[in-house]
Amino acid sequence: MKLLRFGEVGQEKPGLLDEEGNIRDLSAYVKDIDGEFLGGELFAKTQVIDTASLPLVSGQPRLAEPVTGVGKFICVGLNYEDHARETGTVVPPEPVLFMKATSSITGPFDRVELPPHSKKSDWEVELGVVIGKEAKYVSEAEAMNYVAGFCVINDLSEREFQLEREGQWMKGKGCDTFGPLGPYLVTPDEVGNVDNLDIWLELNGERVQDGNTKTMVYKVPFLVHYISQFMSLQPGDIISTGTPPGVGLGMTPPKYLKEGDVMRLGIENIGEQQQSVFRYQR
Numbered sequence: 504m505k506l507l508r509f510g511e512v513g514q515e516k517p518g519l520l521d522e523e524g525n526i527r528d529l530s531a532y533v534k535d536i537d538g539e540f541l542g543g544e545l546f547a548k549t550q551v552i553d554t555a556s557l558p559l560v561s562g563q564p565r566l567a568e569p570v571t572g573v574g575k576f577i578c579v580g581l582n583y584e585d586h587a588r589e590t591g592t593v594v595p596p597e598p599v600l601f602m603k604a605t606s607s608i609t610g611p612f613d614r615v616e617l618p619p620h621s622k623k624s625d626w627e628v629e630l631g632v633v634i635g636k637e638a639k640y641v642s643e644a645e646a647m648n649y650v651a652g653f654c655v656i657n658d659l660s661e662r663e664f665q666l667e668r669e670g671q672w673m674k675g676k677g678c679d680t681f682g683p684l685g686p687y688l689v690t691p692d693e694v695g696n697v698d699n700l701d702i703w704l705e706l707n708g709e710r711v712q713d714g715n716t717k718t719m720v721y722k723v724p725f726l727v728h729y730i731s732q733f734m735s736l737q738p739g740d741i742i743s744t745g746t747p748p749g750v751g752l753g754m755t756p757p758k759y760l761k762e763g764d765v766m767r768l769g770i771e772n773i774g775e776q777q778q779s780v781f782r783y784q785r
C-alpha cells in the first residue's frame with residue numbers, strides 16, 4: 504500500500520495510491536496519517552480496504568509529506584562507505600546519529616528555500632523508515648516488526664552551518680524546508696528487498712547520486728535496534744538512513760545549490776520527488 508496526504512498546506516487529507524496510480528480519498532475512514540493511525544488498529548484494516556470503493560480524487564492536488572505529527576526525525580550520518588570517503592572521513596565504528604528539526608519537513612514537490620545567509624547548501628537522497636509501533640530496547644531480529652513503511656527523503660544540508668560553525672550538525676540539517684518527505688509511505692510488502700534498491704538524485708537533469716541500498720553499512724534492522732537502545736521510538740517517528748556518494752560537498756571543487764536549481768530524486772519501488780530551489784528573502 505502507498506499511503507499519501509494530499510491538499511494545500513494545512514488542509515491535507517489522507518489518501519492512498521491505487522493500482523492504476525489514481526489517488527483515492529481515505530478521509531471517511533482515517534482522520535490523518537500520523538502516529539496515532541500508524542500505531543493503531545486502523546492501519547492494519549486500511550491495508551485490506553477495497554480501494555475501488557474509495558472516492559477518486561480529481562485533478563492533480565499537491566502531495567504533502569505522507570506522515571504528519573512526526574515526533575522525532577532521526578538521521579544516520581556517513582552510512583555509505585563511499586560517501587564517507589568523499590567527505591574526507593571514514594564510516595564510524597558505530598552509527599553517527601543526529602536530529603533534523605521536524606519544522607524542516609515539507610512535501611516532496613514543495614520548493615526548497617535557501618536560508619538568506621547561506622552559501623553551501625547541499626542535497627542528500629536517503630531511504631526513510633517510518634516507525635509503526637513503540638520500539639524500546641528491541642533486538643535486531645525483531646526490529647522490522649516496528650516498521651510501518653518506507654519513504655524517500657532529501658536530507659538537505661547547509662555545509663557551512665553543519666561543519667564550519669561551532670557545535671552539532673543540526674544547525675545545518677534542520678533549516679526550514681530541508682526535509683522533503685514522500686510522496687508515499689510504502690508498506691514493506693510493496694518495497695521488496697530493502698537492501699537492494701536503486702537510489703539516485705539528479706541536479707538540473709544530471710545524475711549526481713547513483714547508488715544502491717546494498718552498499719549501506721548499517722542496515723535498517725540494526726539501525727532500529729541501535730537507536731532504540733538510546734531512546735524509545737514512537738509510531739510516526741522517522742529514521743533517515745544515510746546517503747550514497749555524489750553530494751556537492753564531495754565534488755572537486757565542491758558544488759552547492761543556487762536559486763533556480765531543480766533536484767529530482769528517487770528510490771526504486773518507493774517513489775520520486777522533485778524540488779526547485781529559491782532563496783528566502785527576509
Ligand SMILES: O=C(O)C/C=C\CC(=O)C(=O)O
Binds near residue numbers: 591660745
Ligand atoms: O565532514 C564530515 O564530518 C561529514 C560530512 C557530511 C556527512 C553528512 O552530512 C551525512 O549526512 O552523512
